[in-house]
Amino acid sequence: MSPLYRAPRGTVDVLPQEQPYWEHVYQTATHLCQLYGYSRIDTPVFEDASLFARGVGQTTDIVQKEMYVFQDRGGEMMALRPEGTANVCRAYIQHGMRNLPQPVRLYYWGPAFRYDRPQAGRQRQFTHFGYEAIGVDDPALDAEVIEFAWRLYQELGLTDLSLQLNSIGDPNCRPSYLTALNAYYEDKLGSVCPDCRARFQKNPLRLLDCKVEGCQPIIDAAPPFIDYLCEACAHHFQELCSYLEALAIPYTLNPRLVRGLDYYTRTVFEIQPPEEGAQNTVGAGGRYDGLIEELGGKPTPAIGLATGVERIIVNLKRAKVPIAALDRPAVFVVYQTAAARPTAAKLASELRRAGIAAVMAVGGRSLKAQMRQADAAGVLYTAILGKEELATDTVNLRRMEDGHQERVASKDVRRLIAKGLRQTR
RNA sequence: GUGGGCGUAGCGUAGCGGUCAACGCGCCAGGUUGUGGCCCUGGAGAUCGAGGGUUCAAAUCCCUCCGUCCACCCCA
CATH class of the missing domain: 3.30.930.10 (Bira Bifunctional Protein; Domain 2)
Structure with missing residues (x-):
């Protein structure tokens, strides 16, 4: 690609x-x-x-x-x-x-x-x-x-x-240490890797952290800075x-x-x-x-x-350190018919205003597809607005974990969700 | 800057000369009329990294380039 x-x-x-x-x-x-x-x-x-x-x-x-x-x-x-x-x-x-x-x-x-x-x-x-x-x-x-x-x-x-x-x-x-290091390496340049020969000229301190195996014994025996x-x-x-x-x-x-x-x-x-x-x-x-x-x-x-x-x-x-997942939205708002969309938008808006993370289904998809989206979003609750709910000013509140759902008065939705969230956390 | 591995749908892979391509995951839509996760069915999605060459024929072989990964170097 x-x-x-x-x-x-x-x-x-x-x-x-x-x-x-x-x-x-x-x-x-x-x-x-x-x-x-x-x-x-x-x-x-x-x-x-x-x-x-x-x-x-x-x-x-x-x-x-x-x-x-x-x-x-x-x-x-x-x-x-x-x-x-x-x-x-x-x-x-x-x-x-x-x-x-x-x-x-x-x-x-x-x-x-x-x-x-x-x-x-x-x-x-x-x-x-x-x-x-x-x-x-x-x-x-x-x-x-x-x-x-x-x-x-x-x-x-x-x-x-x-x-x-x-x-x-x-x-x-440092100058006296570098002098000592120089003196130490001078007669060992023949048995040291090519990179180290370059370091000797350019940046002698770096001689000490060469990774080449053959250089290790030489480094081990090198004078330590601490002594200088x-x-x-x-x-x-x-x-x-x-x-x-x-x-x-x-x-x-x-x-x-x-x-x-x-x-x-x-x-x-x-x-x-x-x-x-x-x-x-x-x-x-x-x-x-x-x-x-x-x-x-x-x-x-x-x-x-x-x-x-x-x-x-x-x-x-x-190290497989466990990391906490970021918070996901708490509520997904779905609806049966296009006529319910303004109500759904209003519900989602009110929930957010109450500090509850809520998203509404968009894209004009079937209820089944909206439910699938709700599942994929990993929400705790789905608020369903069917024809009947719309007619009676209620919301069908579904707890996604176990599928338990009940129809509640619109004005109670916020309170019930907030309560449910407190219990989960 | 030097060396090596790898590049096929969004992701992970199969195919390694002969129907311009398969599978899994994911995505979308259905499985009768208001509903997720499992299962089933269907669908979208790939000019097989790019360009050139070999061949009757190339994703499959060769070359170049690009990208990517790993190592050296260096550093966080």
Whole structure:
């Protein structure tokens, strides 16, 4: 089948039958934001392209080959946001939020875009839920952000994830670590995969998360960043760990964990599903103490998390987490003859006005066909308006579950349905 | 950007050289005169992803393109 148009490559339509999953994630996330004191912020889906080049990092794959960049009609270079943190930081600076009590806790929910080959759990337009706590470098805040993430997945029903944690230092100590890593790899380049040889040149930290089997022993023996942290970073990390222990968050120290975005400093973490797969991250975050200054603000520490809603949903399905169905209409109004249609419309309208979800049969079909529609709609009640009901100002109210029905006075319909609904719920 | 699998009605599939195509689900209409879910009957719906080639003959073989899925890369 090849229709004239289809959703662009790497994009999807979220159909009605998928919506319960989205609703579940959205409700859970926003409720927790409220509990943790985060306020919503919505930023544009496109921004000055250079915001991301500077924010995410000029050398990252995201900026170099995955960003949707375009020139607008005024000649400005714009980009669809590939993630949300840079936008939030820009907004923080632009609106002078450093004058608010710190930290400023913000969350966002919306689409992000990366031009990439689609595959399982990876789309060109995808949905990010994320939150940022800006203005404080206390490790207690790191712990709060991580606890929030852990709690989020627990409440969503993803109870078999793992939390990976690492520290990648700051501008103070990273150079010495890179020197050590370089020295370690220099004489091993012959026994390492070609990709790793490229990483050695381009982005040495990435050497640590190579998946090629032959590289594993070499990575295992590589020096861990933790051993090279400067005193301030080491202290920060130790404190964070003791907070997490106090909070009973089961984290795994992972010296291989590095992140693909340039702005991270110190704390980095990732939440991974149990199964080995290509997309083994549902959510990730970390501290980015240099970003706001990089974007033109005053030096401001911050930490945040972003999670992919589509990936959450993939995992909810894989784990067969039960999801509540969305509410269906309570009442379907059917009629025997065309003469009854105005009365049917009026009844449906009155029911809705009383807060009872009601739809009326349309399309001029036979009563039998209307009943079939009522059944397909999954309603609790069908209100039948036959000739006799019309003549006597009554309604034949049928309970679909067991077929029990009785003729009731029109004025009583609302009350009876409301009562029936209360008993069902 | 690289590699592999797959593309037949809305969905899931069969057919793999010879009546331009089958089945299940779904959809629509009936099964006597006012009624759902089960069952029965009938119907609509496919230029077999697109283009080209081989052949007397192609959904079935070959090529190209497109789409899709999976993996690499990267990341949420």
